[in-house]
Amino acid sequence: MPEKIYDHNQIELKWHDQWSNDPDLYKAEADSARPKYYVLEMLPYPSGALHIGHIRNYSIGDALARYMWMRGYNVLHPMGWDAFGLPAENAAIANKRAPRDWTLSNVEKMKRTHRRFAFSYDWDREVTTCEPDYYRWNQWFFIRMLEKGLAYRKQALVNWCPKCATVLANEQVVDGCCWRHDGTPVEQRALEQWFLRTTAYAEELLADISKLEGSWPDRVLTMQRNWIGRSEGAEIDFMIEGYGPVRVFTTRVDTIYGATCMIIAPEHPIVAGLTAEMKAQARGMIEVRANEGPGDFEKEGFNTGLHALNPFNGETVPVWVGNFVLMGYGTGAIMAVPAHDERDFEFCTKYGIPIVPVIRPVDGPVPQLPLKAANGDYGIVENSGQWSGMKSEDARTEMARHAEQCLFGAPAITYRLKDWGVSRQRYWGTPIPVIHCPHCGVVAVPDDQLPVLLPRQVEITGKGRSPLEEVPEFVNVPCPKCGSPAKRETDTMDTFVDSSWYFYRYCDSKNSTKPFDSDKIKYWFPIDQYIGGVEHAILHLIYSRFWTKMMRDIGLDVPDEPVKKLFTQGMVISNGTKMSKSDGNVVPADDVADRYGADTARLFALFAAPPEKDVDWIDAGVEGIHRFQSRVYRLATRNIGTPGGDGSSDAKVLRKAHQVLRKITEDFDSRWHFNTSIAAMMELTNDLYAEEATISASAMEHVIGIFVFLLAPFAPYLAQELWSELGRTGPVFRQPWPAFDADLARETEIEIPVQINGKIRARFTVPTGLDKAQLEAAARTDEKVIAALDGKTIVKVIAVPEKLVNVVVK
């Protein structure tokens, strides 16, 4: 057949049309007779256009999905839209478009790009989180949590982003600023808010991390551990004259004899009973902390004049207010042990509060005053009454137990993790399904009245209160219990609620009577492979784990952990920052596809670097990938159905083809270094070009046949086109993955370098399979080796089969 010029446009259009007319091409059906494989990429926010970062994410997942199909698995590979969120409201203000219209038209645009890239999604299972058939189940879950006490409402100091005009979860505060607005410090506001009791699962979320070990990246597990932040210690009551007992949390109760003052947070309830001047001072501290954001600030405090009784030694210590003590952690009050805590040391030194060392090193005396610094190490407890002489570790448990027996304390565990604040004072989110009745209080919307529909006609100004408060027909409703006039909750849910369980819905996306059918979940779950950006290591991935455990506890049949294996791909950086629409540095996927085609964009996204690594996107190099495809295409077309050469190169290219096949199979099964998979295909292409004239027709056809399968997971259009050039029909990715032939792949000869004292001095070629002795003998007969060894004494010879020979001489 004469050579054809590679025209990606024509090829991609042709198959795109054919595939569009085949709605079942990527269809997945639960089938207990076949092994399943659930591969999932994180669903995108429909911002308007897919960029090259998305393409990288989906190219990894799609290659895997197609490979697993070829390995005979029943593959579930779905896609959807994380469609609620603030940008839709901002767009509504800027363009005078309803958020829903804007969002759905973006979905349409992006879906077109998805299809253009031929990602193998079963679109029949598509989930769009802003549609009532999805968010009604958010509401349903919320009510279940309300019934279980897992959703509750409280007045709390919350993170407020003035630009978003809404509350943020702790997980959405980055360096003291809003996660969407770098450089906009988050303010603290006291508001009535809805919370989900994530802390009820702190222990289980932490413990189950060990189940994920080895199949989730360590980095992510470490981040989650730190985020949960478990501290084991004790809570101890210090009696304050004229006030009552005040509880402190400490991890070092063994140092309590060295406590020389109590320090409370400026928000602590005690402050309310202090003088007006002190209250003002405390308020000042709170404001400074709220406005300055993160970073070092000087420790400051003042003496309240109150005294607290240390229940262990019966001594009285002054009570101070300190700006570094956090109300949100532990009990908001600490005992300061300046000798053994760096922060306490700094504070007490500044204010002249006494320092009392009570721990000595195992092999040394109690440190002498004055101290240069605090020593927080464990050691032997001294000057501590009956506990003197005990090891710190033992004293910690013994003293906590003692406190419990004497009823002035108890062992305690504290977590850094806090309950998830889910209220948002915004329009474009799931309405929280409760009604506030003046008689009945908070009343859940009955299940048969779900979904609480988000009204379509709403004016969004981006200022002031929740936009829903301005919609009287939404707000004013009768109480479901007593029928008297009541008001609907106007806060909406955090969008992270939507993404916490969407992957369950894919298994049963059209169910209108429950969130999903448990038989379907049983078949498809857990997710075998989840792929997404590392930036979701704590937010989305902790919420998802929480949600799964919560669903189990409200009686649904789900596994303990939703995701078996997690892969976090690196970010695509452009001009030094992560690609994002707000930074204006996105490279639209369609631009690359216009110029070079979808296959090229996909291949390049994988070729630029190993998938877990961040890459700086530069166009240089895209041409090389396109050139590679063109070389493959031209070579294949001009060789299919031609007489071929004399076959003298057959063994060589067959060997290479099977080596590459083995390498790529291994890459899929373990490392996912697709950059080297693609490089291996390039090597094979180069070899075929070099040997082309002397390859027989049958060997060429065999090699091209393998090559088409190798390409299939990465470049679906090119692979399909070549498959059809070979005269074959049907989708190539449904063919079985070829088995590699170890005999064909085996090298017959190998070049062995000979080192003399570690420096390469000669090389010789031997048949493969020689053992140590044979290899050494062969080396000793090599002319160059003989010459290099002349006049020297051989001390030792190291021969490593298939690798090298090293001769140590004197």
Next chain:
RNA sequence: GCCCGGGUGGCGAAACUGGCAGACGCAACGGACUUAAAAUCCGUUUUCCGGCAACGGGAGUGCGGGUUCAAGUCCCGCCCCGGGCACCA
């Protein structure tokens, strides 16, 4: 400050369990083809020294030590970059 990653040619990178450092691609240069250019094909390209040459010799994976016949890879101590946490008691 603490906890994770990472540092290899002009650039993106490769070297999987210690065994030929730089596969593959980009860029650059040279050649073939062409009236010419593009495209394509074939070469060269870590660096220094010697040689017209084939070739020979030295250095080299952030820095300084060490282990080993052998170190990009292992150990100790630093420096730099990226990420996470950051008064968490």
